[in-house]
Amino acid sequence: MKFPSFLAAFSLLQLILLMQGLCAEKTDSGGLSVSYLTSGERHSEEYCAMYDICGQRSDGKVLNCPYGSPSVKPDELFSAKIQSLCPSISGNVCCTEDQFNTLRAQVQQAIPFLVGCPACLRNFLNLFCELSCSPNQSLFINVTSVSEINGNLTVDGIDFFVSDAFGEGLYDSCKEVKFGTMNTRAIEFIGAGATNFKEWFDFIGQKAPLGFPGSPYAIDFKSTVPDLSGMELMNVSTYSCGDTSLGCSCGDCPSSPQCSNSEPPSPSKKDHCSITIGPIKVRCIDFALAIAYIILVLGLFGWALFHRQRERILASDREPLLKSTDEDEANLSNMQYDENLALEGRGVTEQLKNGAQLSFIQGYMASFYRSYGKWVARNPTLVLCLSLAVVIVLCFGLIRIEVETRPEKLWVGHGSKAAEEKQFFDSHLAPFYRIEQVDGIRANYSGSKVSLTDICLKPLGQDCATQSVLQYFKMDRENFDNYGGVTHAEYCFQHYTSSDTCLSAFEAPLDPSTTLGGFSGINYSEASAFVVTYPVNNAIDEAGNGNGKAVAWEKAFIKLAKEELLPLVQSRNLSLSFSSESSIEEELKRESTADIITIAVSYLVMFAYISITLGDASRLSTFYISSKVLLGLSGVVLVMLSVLGSVGFFSAFGVKSTLIIMEVIPFLVLAVGVDNMCILVHAVKRQPLELPLEEQISNALVEVGPSITLASLSEILAFAVGGFTPMPACRVFSLFAAFAVLLDFLLQVTAFVSLIAFDCLRAEDNRIDCFPCIKIPSSAEESDEGMNSRGSGLLTRYMQEIHAPFLGLRGVKVVVVAVFVAFALASIALSTRIDSGLEQQIVLPRDSYLQGYFTNISEYLRIGPPLYFVVKDYNYSLESRDTNKLCSINRCDSNSLLNEISRASLVSESSYIAKPAASWLDDFLVWLSPEAFGCCRKFTNGSYCPPDDQPPCCSPDGGSCGLGGVCKDCTTCFRHSDLVNDRPSTEQFREKLPWFLNALPSADCAKGGHGAYTSSVDLSGYESGVIKASEFRTYHTPLNGQGDYVNALRAAREFSSRISDSLKMQIFPYSVFYIFFEQYLDIWTIALTNIAIALGAIFIVCLVFTSSLWISTIIVLVLVMIVVDLMGVMAILGIQLNAVSVVNLIMSIGIAVEFCVHIANAFLVSNGDRDQRMKKALSTIGASVFSGITLTKLVGVIVLFFSRSELFVVYYFQMYLALVLVGFLHGLVFLPVVLSLMGPPARNIA
Secondary structure: OOHHHHHHHHHHHHHHHHHHHHHHOEOOOOOEOOOOOOOOOOOOOOEEOOOOEEEEOOOOOEEEOOOOEEOEOOOHHHHHHHHHHOOOOOOOEOOOHHHHHHHHHHHHOOHHHHOOOHHHHHHHHHHHHHHHHOOOHHHHEEEEEEEEEOOEEEEEEEEEEEOHHHHHHHHHHHOOOEEHHHOEEOHHHHOOOOOOHHHHHHHHHOEOOOOOOOEOOEEEEEOOOOOOOOOOOEOOOOOOOOOOOOOOOOOOOOOOHHHOOOOOOOOOOOOOOEEEEOOEEEEHHHHHHHHHHHHHHHHHHHHHHHHHHHHHHHHHHHHHHHHHHHHHHHHHHHHHHHOHHHHHOOHHHHHHHOOOOOOHHHHHHHHHHHHHHHHHHHOHHHHHHHHHHHHHHHHHHHHHOOEOOOHHHHHOOOOOHHHHHHHHHHHHOOOOOEEEOOOOOOEEEOOEEEOHHHHEOOOOOOOOOOEOHHHHHOOOOHHHHHHOOHHHHHHHHHHOOOOHHHOOOOOOOOOHHHOEEOOOOOOHHHOOEEOOEEEEOOOOOOOOOOOHHHHHHHHHHHHHHHHHHHHHHHHOOOOOOOOOOOHHHHHHHHHHHHOHHHHHHHHHHHHHHHHHHOOOOOOHHHHHHHOOHHHHHHHHHHHHHHHHHHHHHHHHOOOOEOHHHHHHHHHHHHHHHHHHHHHHHHHHHOOOOOOOHHHHHHHHHHHHHHHHHHHHHHHHHHHHHHHHOOOHHHHHHHHHHHHHHHHHHHHHHHHHHHHHHHHHHHHHOOEEOOEEEEEOOHHHHHHOOOOOOOOOOHHHHHHHHHHHHHHOOHHHHHHHHHHHHHHHHHHHHHHOOOOEOOOHHHHOEOOOHHHHHHHHHHHHEOOOOEEEEEEEEEEOOOOOOHHHHHOOOOOOOOOOHHHHHHHHHOOHHHHOEOOOOEOHHHHHHHHHOOOOOOOOEEOOOOOEEOOOOOOOOEOOOOOOEOOOHHHOOOEEOOOHHHOEOOEOOHHHHHHHHHHHHHOOOOOOOOOOOOOOOOOOEOOOOHHHOEEEEEEEEEEEOOOOOHHHHHHHHHHHHHHHHHHHHHHOOEEEEEOOOHHHHHHHHOHHHHHHHHHHHHHHHHHHHHHHHHOOHHHHHHHHHHHHHHHHHHHHHHHHHOOOEOHHHHHHHHHHHHHHHHHHHHHHHHHHOOOOOHHHHHHHHHHHHHHHHHHHHHHHHHHHHHHHHHOOEHHHHHHHHHHHHHHHHHHHHHHHHHHHHHHHHHOOOOOOOO
16 A cells, blocks of 8 residues: 555655745744644644643743644643633643643733623633633634744744634623723723724734733634635634623623613703794794784884874864963973072972972981081081091901902802812812922922922822823833834824833823823824823812922922923924913912003093093183082092991901902992982082072982982892802902992992082182182182083083983884883893803913913813712621612622713713723722632732732742742632622621722732722721712813803713612712802802892882882883893803803992982972973983993993903903993983883872
């Protein structure tokens, strides 16, 4: 037979081919590579493709022998070891004990990532068990290349034939498994973020470079076998993550049947009610207001036509009578017109003679002011000295003045939910670290030098947890070239979770999304910006002095960035923005002083105008006597004293002032005070000269005193009720403003009346204004005829001759009502579009370095602020179900906290939760698990044994690890039989939790809790079985505007409230920005409540003083329209609703009262028909209101346009200008028209 010869020839041929192959190709390791031929003998059952270990690479990774051999039956002990890791393999095996130990050591690094999902872990282990030890290995493994290591051939590459069904089953069971420590999926670590099983297999099969983790040889996964090869696809059964026996949690397996009823919440829809009319879509409120306006206008025009027709009929009936009496009426009318001003100023007696009846309160006050006016005119010096003495005593309180600048003390009220939660978080867990967004900076603090390493956050070891792309080079510039420069960084962008060389200097993975910006998706290489963050330890200190070293370093950092770094990067055509934790507070302080000159100029301009407008409009030759510059300046001093007295009064009682008080209250009190000054002076000027000075001042006070009292008391109560608001800034402002207006009113009716008396005496004695010691000679007086005559001023003549008659036209009335109602209804619709918040850029000076920082953060940053879900009083005892209510691994409740967070992250556009939470509890339970055999271990004496790659198991100098030495006898903390349903007993939990929190993470056990969870659990008193506080960390989505921050807070609270109710546990969300944005959750409620209370107070005061429900209702109606129109202007100008604008709205009510009350009161005490009374009211008081408020404020407000601060331009210039214009139009245009149409009838004496 020639069969043996054939075999010999075949062997010779194979040897020749082999030798030719060995001589043909060199490998990187210095060995040789060949392409093996396939044969039916090598690919059969119970046959191995590679058996035993024949060498190792220079980095220590072992290499299998490329020789086929029959499978081997292991001994009983070895078989038991294999069964513990690979239960699907029984009988013979294709691995030695050394190979199995290598397999166990390699998969040990992946087990902690997957052990929380048993189905995924089992499928993953089966893949490598079949690869390494399956007795049928040769059926699906084909060695394709070998290398020579120290004279031995070793495997350099294989083909691994795996079915698509297995690959899909493996990937589907593992794709959603979470790795809590990094708030990401485990597949990011063990699969480089693969999106399907083929990408995962490609990652697994890559041959790792020397020193890098991964396979020591190339594995080419294939899903089809060569024809006639005798090979088969590896197709071990896979377990679904929803498998009943190996099921995973809903967080790791959303498709599990038990999770089918727990779909992620659908995005909340905020679609407003709308109506479609053809191609136009209109909101319901807009449509309703439009319909209401059309009906109102039609009714108004119908009313006008009806009255016009009625007047024609009445006129035709009265024509003969009118002709007979026309001449007498005309003469009488002329006589009454000539003496109108004198009659209006003669007090109660004259009013009663003209047929006007005062209310009881008005009559009483008129009598009081008549007597009081005479007394003041007789004793001006005494009244002036006493009133000034009281105010000066109050001003002594300024010695104790303190200004509150801390935002949390200004905008967060006592009992604030966010403040309480922040206090709980800081005291039980740890204060959120300070953020600086360069070592080498040295700051001086109390004579010592402070560097970044002295204050930085160090979660692991002695390295700062700096968040920078340079962490991929261990923060060492020499490593940049050694590691491969940009190429290494790009590699780490994709493998930051799986490559040891990409770990940061503080031994933790660094998510590139936290250090890069300006990229889309996960295309980190497209980044156009990078972010460097220096976390600095924070201290709990109510006084704000516990971070002295940090603040000193921050100031040095900002100085370096401004003076050196910024010019450097700009010279290279780059941009740099930077910030520190204390930057905002420092810039706010600078902002508060940036516009002192602008504010001062604004007030000076108003002072100058006031001083001029109070004087008589006489000839230039008598100006130096008739002017009242000194009186005006004295009145302004009284206004300032009232403000200082208010601040001093509250400072004496320890109430801190705010910058808003310094900036707004002088403006407010000046508006009120100047109006009163104009009204008083003009009232005195209207008195006949033949009356004695006592009578002139007495009659003036009788005429205007009640209306001044009514207006002032309304303003005082309107501001005082603001003291009940929970927001400190608004509350303090309201109290200071109320007391300042009260002092101003008292000074007006005491000190200023005395000053008017002195000024009248000066003028009568022909003394020069501003220089009363200089007296004009009598000859000059005689030559200047009419010097003491008092003619009507320009504004008074305008009101009498143009303004009032024009508003009396019926057509004008209809147009005025239609226009003003239209704007009011439009403002109601527009006000619903006002956003809440206060953009940070507006608060800061225009030239602040933070302007660019906030702009760049919004434009480039791709990750939001950290979000913590804090659990109170977690009962970890075995008898309690709290553990399963919180965790998200297998056997946890489907509606547990962490599972719900995971679901919420799937609808991040509505939940604002970016990713699943990092769970110390999940990681602790995994760390305890017997499957994670490299994690929770103990020495024979029961003390903690660290993983094999950590000291003392591994020498610190990088020597051999785990193969012997002190840790060779370490065993896992527990066996499955020691646990109850995979949960530790109460005693086991109590004992091992500190071990876990002190365990350093490493390659052999990535679940160590030190660093990641050091501050996540409050261990004080936990021995009782209850953990008082613990947190689960995730992130918000990127928040780019104030609306995003407010909505994120609202969504987090709604989520926590729902979960707390469901689980019957105390859970609340916390993020560092919540305390500043909580005010915006109910800013509308605060604003509307304060406005409503202020309007209610004004209504009650008006009702009591006037005894007229009719006139009180009209006044409040006009005030409501002014506020509504002002909010409409806010919407048009894009002004947000916040504490500043709320203060302005409340202030606007106080100023609007001045526009309305005086006109309404003058109308009420006048006689005649409505048109006549309206004209009289405008003629007597309109000019004072127009000059006292409108022109004064207009002059002062315009100066604010030149402010350096955007805050002043938006919230003071724009809002104040709108207030002045809207108030003027309503007070001197709309209100007179309304009074002429539907004002109360005259109170005539029967």
